[in-house]
Amino acid sequence: MLSTLSLTFTEALWFFPLAFPICVWVALSDLRQMRIPNVAVLALTGVFVVTGLFVLPLDAYLWRLAALAIVLVAGFIITSLGLIGAGDAKFAAAMAPFIVPADYLLFLALFSLVLIGTYAMHQGARRVPAVRRATPHWTSWEQGKLFPMGVALGGALAIYLAMGLSTGL
Template identity: 35%
Template sequence: MFPLAVFSIAMIFGALWDLTTMTIPNRLTIALVAAFVLMAPLVGLSLQQIGLHMAAGVAMLLVGMVLFGLGWIGGGDAKFVAAVALWIGWQDLLAYLLIAALAGGALTLALLFLRRLPLPELLWRRAWIARLHDQSAGVPYGIALATAGLIVLPRTIWIELAASAA
């Protein structure tokens, strides 16, 4: 159960950091990767399974860097999606990406709508809310990436391993 908690807490922190700062810190992504590397063999993933999960993470890092280079996502998002893909693996990666895209689209539409509304004076005092309301600001896509990770988690091998250990 410990790996499930670690992953879930990392998703929550990633979403909150991105919401409030429009960044996902490298230390969170590094911690998520390190936790996978430490826990995967301890919970019984085979070397082949670990290798496939690592390949999924590297593939998403490469895709993320291309999208970052095109200016479509932030660098933190590119690294975060790679770390999440490491945990998710190939088996559930397509579902994860689809859910992240849908959640990201919904988040973008909601922000575009809210940015057209006047922001009450009380909320202007909160720097992170004012930043979110700024028409020229980006979208904290880490929220969508983290949400998708939490939605897909119950379908992953981590749940199978936790159930077999119980």
């Protein structure tokens, strides 16, 4: 059974408005070019590094930075096996500190649902002539089996942080 959300309203209030535009940028970049810019990864990391100092207790802040390092190492291993792209691995690492450790299972379930939904929408949209005409230069339409994972990664983080905002209502 999944527990209730541990992300606090205060954390979400600070992180969401800064992280959301980066999530949108990553999703669009991955759709257009099938790549996540390093500067977007650095921007998201910078948001946490700076904002987290003011929002989190020091011990929680340091543990969440450790999560970034752990996910980065795991991502490099998974990338070296050819299972995901390097940009996806780096962006997942940059996302990691935003997730409260008590919410890991909840976030993985959320990510799974977002991944299924975005994959289905992407596959459907690529078959609609009007969509293809409106976005003629998007590389992701032509990639066959490859999927722009930045859409799912950014979407899952944005939804997770938005869920945190809902706890303050």
